[in-house]
Structures are given as structure tokens and as C-alpha cells.
Amino acid sequence: MTQYQKLNDAVHYVVSRCRPDDLGATKLNKILWFADVAYYERFGTSITGDEYVKRQFGPVPKHVPAATRELEEQGRIVSREVEYFGRPKREFWALKEADISRFDPNAIAIIDQMIEWICNGHTAVSISEMTHDLLWDSAEMGETIPLGAALAFRNAEITEDDIAWAERELEALA
Template identity: 30%
Template sequence: MDEHDRIVTESLLRDDLDVQPDEAKFAELLLLVAEELADDPYGGATKANKVLYFAEFAHVRETGLPITGVRYRKLERGPAPRHLRAIRDHLIDNGDAVLIKERVLGYEQHRLRPTRPARRELFSATELKAVQDAVNLLRGHTNADASERSHREPGWQLVNDGEDIPYVAALLPQHQPQPSPRMMDRLRQIGEEYARRERPAP
């Protein structure tokens, strides 16, 4: 992190939104996201974390407030909510959800499966839309793709590993998405295939 980024980050942290985390509402948000990802083959914990993050921060951009106010920290694979495991385990212990372990693309994926519907009445229309938009944004993408996309978020780039991402970072200009290296390789392949087809026969 260079000096400019350090100054910006410290300013953001000092001036972050004054919101109290609502962990009970977050538990319902966790169930809601799990419901929405039920038919996504990559809808395990890694992607759920990214959906939660994108939904909360998009809602800040839209309304000035997060959905639950739970803090997200920077981890290697992207933003993740603090206290997630404790809240998830509480849902499981109460019988509100079960944790399913499955193999996807050679990796073990942990998927939360609700045993009851999320209490959608706790959420406003704008909150539900933010969740649905985040789910749609990442639907069908692998966990690696979802993580890579989250790494392009200004908030994730501004803080160090393990630190909280300030909610006001949602108000920073969003960079245009850059093609991933894999996408660039595929674009080059398509270009080469097209060039071969267009070459005149000898």
C-alpha cells in the first residue's frame, strides 16, 4: 500500500458509516442468500460471501446504508463477513439450516442449506433487490471467478489482509471491469481462429 492509499484508507476508516451490526438480520440474510444460490452449482460458502458483500455495498451506493451493518474483512479469496462462522453455526445448532459438503471441480465446497424459509419480511424492497442483483451478477460463475471480481472492488484494494473494509468505500468510483487473464487468453484464441478462417487459400 503506497502513501496515497494509506492516507485515503485512514480517512475512510475515520469517516465510516455509523451503523450498528444487526447479527439477527444477518442470519436471515445468510439464509436468504443460501436459498437464492440453491440451484447454482458453485453456490457454496465462497460465493455466498461474495454475494453478501456485493449486496451490502451495493445497498450503500443506492441508499447510503448497508443491509445489516455486519463488517466485512479482506481475506485472500475476497471479502468475508466477520463472525460468519459463529452465526452460521448458530443457525445449524437451532435446526434452521444444515451444512452440506460436496466436491465441485475437484475442491470441497461447503453449502448452507436452509431447513426453513428466510424471514423476507425483515427486508425492504431495495434490500431484496440488492440481494437479487448480487446473485444475478455471480450466477453460474465459479468461486475463482467470483473471488477475482471481488478483488477489483476499491474497498478490497484499499485495506490490508484481515482488516475491515469500510462501508464508505462503496461510494468510491467503481473501475470498469477488466477481462480476466483466462478471458484474454480465450479472446486471443478466438482471434487466431478467426484469422485462420479468413486467410485466403494458397
Template identity: 30%
Template sequence: MNNEKRRSNAMKGICPACEKETELEYVTRVEDIAVRDENIPVHVEYFKCLECETEFDDPHSTYDPLEVAYHEYRARHGMVQPEDIKTFRERFGLTQLELANLLGLGGATLSRYENGALQDEAHNTMLSLAMQPDNLLDLIEEKTSVLSDEKRNRIINLLKDITEEREKSFLSIFETRFGSYPASILSGYQPLNVAKLLNAMVFFCKGVEIPKTKLNKLIFYADFKHYKEYSISITGSCYAHLPHGPVPDKYDYYMATLFYDEKAIFIDERQFPNYTGEFLSALKEPDLSIFSTTEIKTLAYVKEFFEKYNAKEIRNFSHEERGYQVTRNGELISYEYAQFLRI
């Protein structure tokens, strides 16, 4: 019965083994294809000769199961896809050879990757980094002989425009999402200034390894100290009462931005008997040009004042602040209590 059903679904065609026209069965199924010791299930299709049982690919099909497996493997591991390379290269008007020379790869190697070959981990990292505008700009400015002067200048200008637009867009989105509150006593009568907040964090992390708990307190003291002296905060951040002391509202988003987006800080996780501690250090210089003279003076004062304090000591110190004592967990701390600040 099965043979009859198979023959009813068969078609005429040339079997390469029989070397003649026979009845062929079209077969589809899912098979595992091994890619670097990992099995990737892939849909496969082929013909089977009903006379000699030989299985063979459709010579007219453009479907490649191995290519599909490679694509899935890259997707699973967050790797650059061939179409990403081509789109990136064409966006900036780079030839394969030009991009290969910028990366220090052979032209044939890049061509293989763009046409579907599976790159190794080192080359994938290289490609992924080069596709970041800041990194591509560094490569072009470093390897001046790869491109003509005209093309190099055109791409440099384009990259700078992209970077500036990205930064403006990011700050605008961030401030809209988290700083849409009106300037009030809760923000030190200052609208949220993300650039100042992030650069103040980098300032406090520069040249030291600082516990995250301590960093949050330093930002708090800088804003409240400046409000105490000049009746306006530095960053416009609101501060929330949390168990370890006052912290910038939504502080986790700012930390993530500095680490993942800006790549301005390094976070070192350390294991202690009862907890995991996070220590931060700056990877970039803070942009101090955005601060006023009084703001820089206040930042420097706070950094020096708490220089010898560890995380526990500054936490306990902050717990004695009037604004912290009169609020409960999760509540915002009004800048009106800056007049009672202990520094």
C-alpha cells in the same frame, strides 16, 4: 498375616451361602461392566464371607453398579439421561403416558427409560428431538387427541413464549458480543442486525446449492451495493479482507448459528483433489418481512447478477474491488469504497 488383617477388618453378618452368622469382609474395587460391547469401569462394593469365600451384594445398599455404568455410557455418547426425561416431562406437566403417546412409544417403554433402562439409538434420537421446544410444539399440534384442550393450549402458549424468549436472548447476546461496535463507516452507518444478516444468508441459499465462498461474497456485495445506492448498509456487518475475498467479520459464527442453532441451512462437504468444498442449501424460508423494499430489491439484484458465477469467478471478481485492493489480510474494508463497486 493377610488373613489376620482381613479378620481384623471383618464384621459379623449373615452369609446367604452358609445361612448363618459369619465374619464378613467389606470389599470395594473397580470392575469393567460391558455395555453394548463397550467396557465401562465402575466402582463396585460387596461383602465376602471369610469362611466360604462367597461374595454377595449388600442387601441394604441402594447402589447399583449397572445403573452407574448406563449413566456413564449415556454421558459418553451424548444420550438423554433418565433424570432429563423426568425433568422435561414435569416442566410441561405431562404424564408418562401423555409423553409416550406424543412420541408413539408404549407407556411402559417410557417408564423403563425414566427409571434407568438404557434406550436404543432410535428412541434416544426421538427423545432428544422431542425435548426441543419447536419439535414438541409440532408434536402437540399434530396429535391433538393426546391432551385435553386446556392442557394443550397451556403448553402451546408456554412453548411459544420459550421460543420467542430464546430467540430474543440469542440475538441480544449475539449482537452484544459481535456487534458492540458503534455504527460507523466500517459498518455502513448501521448497527449490526443479526436477524437481517442470517436471513440474507438464507435468502441467497434458497433454491440453490451455493459454495460458502460465494455466499460470503454475495453478502458483501448486497451490503456495499445498498450503501452505494442509499448511503446505509443492510445488515450493519463489518467486512474483513481475507485471501479468498471480502467476508463478513466473524462469519464462521454466523455459519455455525445457521447450521447448529437455527437449523436453517444444510452444509454438504465435498472432496476435491486438493481441498474440501462446502456447499450450502436452505432448509427454511427466509423471513423477508424484516427487510425494507430497497433491501429486498438489492438482495434480489445481487443474487441475479452473480447467478452464473462459481466460487472461483466471484472470488476473482471481488479481488478487483478497490476496497479489497487497498487493504491487507485481516483488515476491515471501509464502506467508503462502495462508491467504486463494480456492480
């Protein structure tokens, strides 16, 4: 088993569940990012076991290029570069059934939700824009972005109780 077997299996699973014309490298990266963040929020760990780094189009799993290469060498997937609206796009096809035995049902459910949301509801551009947030802006290009930091940067609704607490804290400091 490779160090990133769970990442390889997650990539293979996503590729097996998406039509090639609906899934390019950008959407693959975003499905993994949002799935790992959602799973981390609920269970305190990631699905893939990979770390994310800041790249031009948002946070990406650091070892996805190695994972896709390894999956191709094993004959589990195949990919090819195509032109998509005048731009290069990498499309993926699963050649074998994905092994999901390393994942619990919650992980599969979250990945499936992200596949549905991203592949069927977004373009690569629109989903990339969603990851260009304060967290992404605060990191240097190539810097690791911890999953826990994504939770700290989420927009939360400020309630009346929050305001009252803040006012009490300010009065106590005065």
C-alpha cells in the same frame, strides 16, 4: 434477537434462494458483499449490519461463520463439505422458510439481483477475482474494509467537463 440477526436472516434468505450446487461459502460471501455495497450506495447503510474484512479470497462478512453456525443450531439451514473439482466446497440447504420481515423491498430486490448475477453468471473463482481490486489490494489481511471505501474505488468515466475542471484548477494553483 442476536446482534447480527439481519446478517443471519440475509444468509438464510440467500441459502433458501440458491441451489446447493450453485452456492458455496465463497459465493455466499460475495453475494452479501455486493448486495451490501449496492444498498450502501443507494441508501447509505448496509443490508446485513455486518462489517467486511480482507481475506485471501476478497472481502468477507466478519460474522458469517457465526451466522451459519447459529442457523444450523436453530435447524434453519444445514451445510456439508463436498469435493468440487478436487477442492473442498461447503454447500448449504435451507430447512425452513427464510424470515425476510426485517428487510425492505429494495434490500430483497438487490439481494435477488446479486443472487442471479453471481450464482448463475460466475464461478467462485471468477467472482473472487472481481473483488481483488484496488480496494482489496490497499487493505492489510484481516483489516476492516468500510463499505463507503468501495464506492471511492469504483471506476468512473472521466468526461470532458471533468478534464476542463481539472485544467482550471491546475491553472488556479499555478
